[in-house]
Amino acid sequence: MGQLKFFLGLQIIQSDKGISIHQTKYANELLKKYKMDDTKEMKTPMHPSSALRIEEDSPKVDQTQYRGMIGSLLYLTASRPDIMFSVCLCARFQADPREVHLKAVKRIFRYLKGTINIGLCFRRSQDFSLLGYCDADYAGDRWERKSTSGGCHFMVK
Known part of the structure; x- marks a missing residue:
């Protein structure tokens, strides 16, 4: 069968130095699915001074799409611990997502665009x-x- 190279959306590279795991293909598919593949890149997944909270005055957004985006990002955290905090913070607002929460999720996607090849490396x-x-x-x-x-x-x- 040969070496394992692809498993459940994880791309695996095995060498004498160790094992690298990334989800570049999956991340590219997500960017295309949510039409974020031609947006401007961001250097951080969340603005340092942003404090997400329940916003009563912000317009509501489509709950199904928001939950889909969060679910997709949660699966991506298997190889991207750098987005874990931001994604989990945004996941708190799935019951009543607002425009400000959707903007935060889109910023995570824009961060992914600029860091598409990041993954985990386990040295032997x-x-x-x-x-x-x-x-x-x-x-x-x-x-x-x-x-x-x-x-x-x-x-x-």
């Missing part, structure tokens, strides 16, 4: 250990008083 090593960290902000959401928690794991040599 005989000697490594797993190191993990976690944190929570304890009711950091000012409006709903929800907590945000997260974790990060590193394979260190």
Whole structure:
């Protein structure tokens, strides 16, 4: 059968140095599907000073399309941890998406356009250990008083 090169939308490159995983083909398909393939690129997935919240005065957007975009981006986070925070923040507003939330999602797509080839790389090593960290902000959401928690794991040599 040969080496594994493509599996469930993941593109896999195996070499003597290690394994690289990316979803370039899937990301390109997403950009075309949502007509974002000819837009301007962004350097960050979210503006540093943006604070998404429930917006009563912003116009409503199509909930089905918004959920589809979020679902597609969540699948992309399998190889793109750099967009995880932004996508999960936007996912909180799926029940009542507004124009400001859709703008934030479109910015993530514009960021993807400029960083289409980013993925994960696992270097081959005989000697490594797993190191993990976690944190929570304890009711950091000012409006709903929800907590945000997260974790990060590193394979260190």
